[in-house]
Amino acid sequence: MGFEVEHEKWIQRHLTKRQGERKDALKRGHGYGNRMFAGKIWWPLMGHFIGLHPEYEVRDWRGRSYFVDxxxxxxxxxxxxxxxDYGSHGKDRTKYRMDLNRGLFLQSQGCHFIAISLDELKENPSFILAMLRSILAPYLVATIEQSGNILHKFGKIERQLMRLAIRHNRVIRPSKAARELELHKQTVIKYCRRLVDKGKFRAVPAGITGRIYQYEYLGSTQSPDLI
Structure with missing residues (x-):
């Protein structure tokens, strides 16, 4: 189905699930600019609205509720x-400051915060589409269920070990990793060997003895397997 049909179904699903202020916020907030983002950016990028929530309620550092686009x-x-929009965010210095503070707070809470200029969206949507495709590339190539959950090819501990290796210049020592991840050393060694078998780690022999004290991560730092 095309954008118009899927967009309408998506909005109606969210309206049906909401009540009170959350419902009113969606009716008020999903206007010209937001619809343009949905049609010119999100739909060409994804082809669906799975996992995307319009006018989503969050709380700021003061515990006050507000709605992100x-x-x-x-x-x-x-x-x-x-x-x-420059008109609503740029001329009112207090609102502009508050918007920036909210963005910083969301990032401090682990959110990826992406601000998009309405003017750029109107005049040069291909630029925004290209930038988002690049930013989201590691996530777009991951296999996703209809529910929006990632289907992992690697277990939780394996992903933790790969990410830990990247943070330590691609090298991981099981004894140190066990302390950082609060796991038994033999458990770490077991999973490191699994990652060797899967082609993600390389065992690094030490000196003339050839004993293995550390492993090297071989994959890309942007691999979807890390997610």
């Missing part, structure tokens, strides 16, 4: 997209 929930990852 879009929240994309992908497994344990949260992406906030805000369409920034």
């Amino acid at each position: 879009f929240m994309w929930i992908l497994g344990g990852h949260l992406f906030v997209f805000e369409i920034m």
Whole structure:
């Protein structure tokens, strides 16, 4: 089905699920700029609205509720997209300051915060589409269920070990990893050997003895397997 049909079904699903202020916020907030983002950026990029929530309620550092334009929930990852209109965000210095503070706070809470200029969206949507495709590339190539959950090819501990290796210049020592991840050393060694078998780690022999004290991560730092 085309964008118009799917967009209408998507909005109606969210309206049906909401009540009170959350429902009113969606009716008020999903206007010209947000609809343009949905049609010119999100639909060409994704081809569906799975995991994307319009006018999503969050709380700021003071505990006060407000609504971001879009929240994309992908497994344990949260992406906030805000369409920034100069007229509403730039002329009012207090509101402008508050918007920036909210963006900083969301990032401090582990959200990926992406602000998009409405003017750029109108005049040069291909630029925004290209930038988002690049930013979201590691997540777009991951296999996703209809529910929006990632189908992992690697277990939780394996992903933790790969990410830990990247943080330590691609090298991991089981004894040190066991302390950082609060696991038994033999458990870490077991999973490191599995990653060797899967082609993600390389065992690094030491000196003339050839004993293995550390492993090297061989994959890409942007691999979807890390998610």
